[in-house]
Amino acid sequence: MNVDSIKSVGVMGGGVMGGGIAQTFIARGYSTIVRDLNDDLIAKTRASMVEGRFGLNGSVERGKMSAEERDAAVARLSFTTDVGDLRDCDLVVEAVPENLDLKKSVWSELDRLVKQDAIFATNTSGFAIGDLNKSVARRDRFVGFHWFSPAFIMKIIEVIHAPETSRETLDTMLELTRRLGKTPITVKDAPGKYGFVANRIYFAMVAEARRVLEEGVASEEDINTAMRLGFNWPAGPLEMVAGARKGWQ
Template identity: 40%
Template sequence: MTIRTAGIIGAGTMGNGIAQVAAVAGLDVVLIDVSNAALEKGVATLTGSLARLVEKGKIDAAARDAALARIRTSTDYAQLADVDIAIEAATENLDLKLRILRQIESVVGADAIVASNTSSISITALAAVLDRPERFIGMHFFNPVPLLQLVEVIRALQTNDATLAAVRELSERLGKTPVTVRNAPGFVVNRILVPMINEAFFVLAEGTSTAEDIDAAMKLGANHPIGPLALADLIGLDVCLSVMEVFLKDFGDTKYRACPLLRELVTAGRLGRKTKHGVYRYA
């Protein structure tokens, strides 16, 4: 199938980024969230992102205006009735995602693909609550969505070949490189990345080195473009903690125990860049 219209559920960091790349690629987009305030904030964010792309010469002003014109917003799930694909991009909370996915399936057409942008939750488990699980798949984008090229395309046990092929083709149309992944906790990137970030918090908590020096060491010694603690702030410390908790539950292995310092920072509301304070402070 050719995907021409996309519904994005969640106008936060990931959702507005997915909406942006879809609109730039020529898809008509319906962006859904629970409140007009959340939608306005999401549109403001992607509008600013598009403006920066124009400033850098990545797209021209006409392309920016055309992309914005392709995006409409709503708090009403009924607006998803005619989309070819609906992508859930809510926070990493299993109960919330299950509720949203059931709501999506109740309004989209029988041939529509339903996808989740989850970074750690089992795609097979999410598919199991749907009446048409063969049309469900994982599309794990990376933050910031307009800049990072990877999409992990995660096939549930129930996902059929046509859905996988359509989503891989869509990913390429969005300017991304799809990597097909079998369903497993954390998939590929987060399975490797988030435990490394968690270990950096242990190193910091033990006083082995400062946050600045830990990040500098990994940038200069491992050739990483950003240090693990700065990356945690970018991802969101709450997201990192949530992923570690999923790993601990699903693998049953104590090596995935979240660092107490990470947990304490999340409890304090120091979630990283989105709250202007995480490991580091932000203006």
């Protein structure tokens, strides 16, 4: 599947990430269908994509999008509780909760239902792509596609390739990422290590900051100050953990 062939996108799971991912696709011209488990969850996701803190209405208010562009984007969006409605999608992005067994069963269901040449992309935060892809027959068209939160705002996407991922699939996803207005980085799957690139380095940094604190080397505030003023970080490592708990990471 080359990038120009991707016209319609399915998103499995319309939560925090799936909603932001779908919002990005519709804003960039892709007709997108989101599957979630019930109508209440769907209503919540729809509201957050349009009226939420990072929703399309905010883009209109900030002058990043016209009201007509927003309306056209919303017209490209649909929801379903029936997974079979994703059968004709050219790309399916999976953003169900980070549970390995759940992801595997979702992918094997999708593999049975969705057209054979569609690309499958998982937004897992760190499970090995070479493990998840065992749930599908199309292992060459299966790729990691790791967004950051809030998905509509953050500019980087990690594109993770397993040994089975074809060069064509990887190239398609890298170019698609650029067409979404994001910057891709290419990541080689590293089974046994959780977190790909950014989260692995982030977790290591936070762990070291915690050790420095536990050893009594410096106070929490001074550790944060050291990294803000010493390395121009926007927030110190221990502030970032507090921020992540509040849901902005």
